[in-house]
Amino acid sequence: MTTISLGYLGTALHAGCASAVARVLDAHEVEVDFVDSDESELPGMLEEGAIDLLVSAWLPRDAHLVQYGMRVLGTLYRPxxxxxxxxxxxxxxxxxxxxxxxxxxxxxxxxxxxxxxxxxxxxxxxxxxxxxxxxxxxxxxxxxxxxxxxxxxxxxxxxxxxxxxxxxxDDPNLPGEMEGCMLVRESVAACADQDMLDELSEMTLGNKVMSAMDHAIQVDGMDPEEAAEAWQRGRLVAR
CATH class of the missing domain: 3.40.190.100 (Glycine betaine-binding periplasmic protein; domain 2)
Structure with missing residues (x-):
């Protein structure tokens, strides 16, 4: 597999997360096509097969997205x-x-x-x-x-x-943590490099890193790739 369509919601938070995941794909010599979407468009894009890897779904809230030929891969953070x-x-x-x-x-x-x-x-x-x-x-x-x-x-x-x-x-009326997971298309996972899938499944960013990347993009004016590189090089927050 040489190319993966990497989908994400078009916000700074999700763009930063997608760029961090893309660095793993790049290391496995996979070309990344970024596909941004808004929440209302996402089910249709998944149904059409326009997204191979979604970063990220918040489970169980977004569990309905699995029905479009997707499977859960790893937990990146806990929103x-x-x-x-x-x-x-x-x-x-x-x-x-x-x-x-x-x-x-x-x-x-x-x-x-x-x-x-x-x-x-x-x-x-x-x-x-x-x-x-x-x-x-x-x-x-x-x-x-x-x-x-x-x-x-x-x-x-x-x-x-x-x-x-x-x-x-504290507010007892609110639900607890969700899992910020990747969703990978079953047909894509079947032919993808297993070492790459294993690395993605073990990848962890955490809420602190995600907040820092969101701040770097929203407030400091970094583009998502710059923020992801700063994280990977340990310049964003302690990893």
């Missing part, structure tokens, strides 16, 4: 949805009414956040700020700079978590 803040808040149950000025999230997570707000008395009537995914980092820092106490609903890993002062907040 989870959470509340987080620069404020010192240990849990939602410990919040007092009026303690938080604004709740911020991206458009893709808006409905989920609004349901959770409805379950938390201390957040009743709180101002809600919705922004595009790529604007979330700036929106949170703008609120912080303005002295507004912000609560953020998002998935970890994220560029915001590259700052150790940005911490998750």
């Amino acid at each position: 989870f949805y959470c509340w987080a803040s620069f404020e010192t808040v240990s849990s939602l149950s410990g919040l007092s009414a009026g303690e938080i000025d604004v709740a911020i999230t991206s458009r893709s997570d808006q409905k989920q956040m609004e349901v959770l707000i409805g379950q938390t008395d201390a957040l009743a009537g709180v101002t809600v700020e919705i922004c595009d995914e790529e604007a979330l980092y700036a929106a949170v820092h703008a609120a912080r700079d303005a002295g507004r106490k912000a609560l953020v609903f998002l998935a970890q890993p994220h560029a915001l978590f590259n700052d150790e002062a940005f911490r998750t907040i």
Whole structure:
């Protein structure tokens, strides 16, 4: 096998992850064709066979994608949805009414956040700020700079978590960790080099590296390949 179509969702986080995986493929002399997609397009692209290797699916949330002739390969990191803040808040149950000025999230997570707000008395009537995914980092820092106490609903890993002062907040209403896995097409795996598949199945990035790559791309202006190279050379975070 000389070429693999490497699919990923068109965000900085997933682009960085795909570029890191591509470095393994390159080492096995496999040419990589990058294929970006949005979430709504992804099932159709998999069904058409346009993607040989998907980086990455969040299981069990994305388990339905396996039906398109794919199989799970390895676990790169462990994403989870959470509340987080620069404020010192240990849990939602410990919040007092009026303690938080604004709740911020991206458009893709808006409905989920609004349901959770409805379950938390201390957040009743709180101002809600919705922004595009790529604007979330700036929106949170703008609120912080303005002295507004912000609560953020998002998935970890994220560029915001590259700052150790940005911490998750306990909420028993949220599910636990998922697995950020690759999905490889069965027909491609059948003829791929087994050593390459073994190396991919053992590859681990972790949430800390993923957040750092997201920050390098979103905030520092690196392109995904530069961020992946920085990780591989140990210049991004301790591996």
